[in-house]
Amino acid sequence: MLVYFITDEPTKLPAVRAMLEPQYNVVPRLLGNDSAQASARGVLMVDVDLRQMVRVEQVRLTLQQMSSSSEKLFVVHNQVPSMVAQAYALGATVVISRAKEAAYKLAQIEDAEKAAQRDAEAPSSGGDSPSAAFASMFSALRNGRPINILDAEHATAQIVDRVKRDGLVTWLDEVRRYHEGTFQHCLLVTGVAAGFGLEIGFNSADVARLGIAATLHDIGKARIPLSILDKPGHLDPAEDAIMRRHPEIGYDLLKDVAGMTPEILDGVRHHHEYLDGSGYPDGLTAPQISDLVRLLTISDIFAALIEARPYRAPTPRHTAYQILCDMGGKLEGSLVKAFAHVALKS
């Protein structure tokens, strides 16, 4: 994989080369150099002092010339918030705080690209592990290809098997160790939902139905800009409004997919609805909210709380469960009670 290293400081190049080569082919681009055209697709790694406006303009120009690269990794030393915001404004898809973190991020990008490649060659291969199957689905969407229901079923079945075999806690630990962001979230929600379904005695067909709805519930986030999805802090009102569109976007992405069922579409569109009518996007109330959606919403909130986010540590499981209990009339009390066995099991 080609890595275009864009910098205003040529003395940084040897260290970056030493770290990334020979695994990656590092091509230096010194800011202000006119011939910045990228001849092939690759990842852009930007390590520039963004406190200087003249540098910011140069980066903007360089990125315009190299628009064929979709992944833009910015190094913002110590993640200074105003500089992180500047990086996202310039189109960063990932922000890291030290060049040393680049190898890890590049490996993740490469994994996703490989999964996309496999997906293009064999549309329903789905990969050979739950997370590979997931990566393949997300990258297909990001690259403008439609989702395949068989991939979702395949990914879900593997997670259900894992939860049955090793228990939910092992699955949660594994996911949190190796993944992050939306991808981690979907793996967690599916595991939690599967654990929940198994706990309350669902048969395998029902566990699979709930699991697939969980797998796909946030698929609309594949169309939300990464600058919002991965923002290392709280969203401002405008960003939040964009983020809140993900259930409808997901619904639109899936509604014409062959093999899609009304209950999956219901789960995707309505997992942020609350029984008291205070949710979104349709402001449904209890009689309009199905059992599957009620289970999914509880699993979703719990999984979101126990995730690590760039700006906060994961909430311990017992605290996360207490937060569910404190949500009162938004969630179904009897289900929240049953969920204690899932949430607090060690």
Ligand SMILES: [Fe+2]
């Ligand atoms: Fe969501």
Ligand SMILES: [Fe+2]
């Ligand atoms: Fe979610």
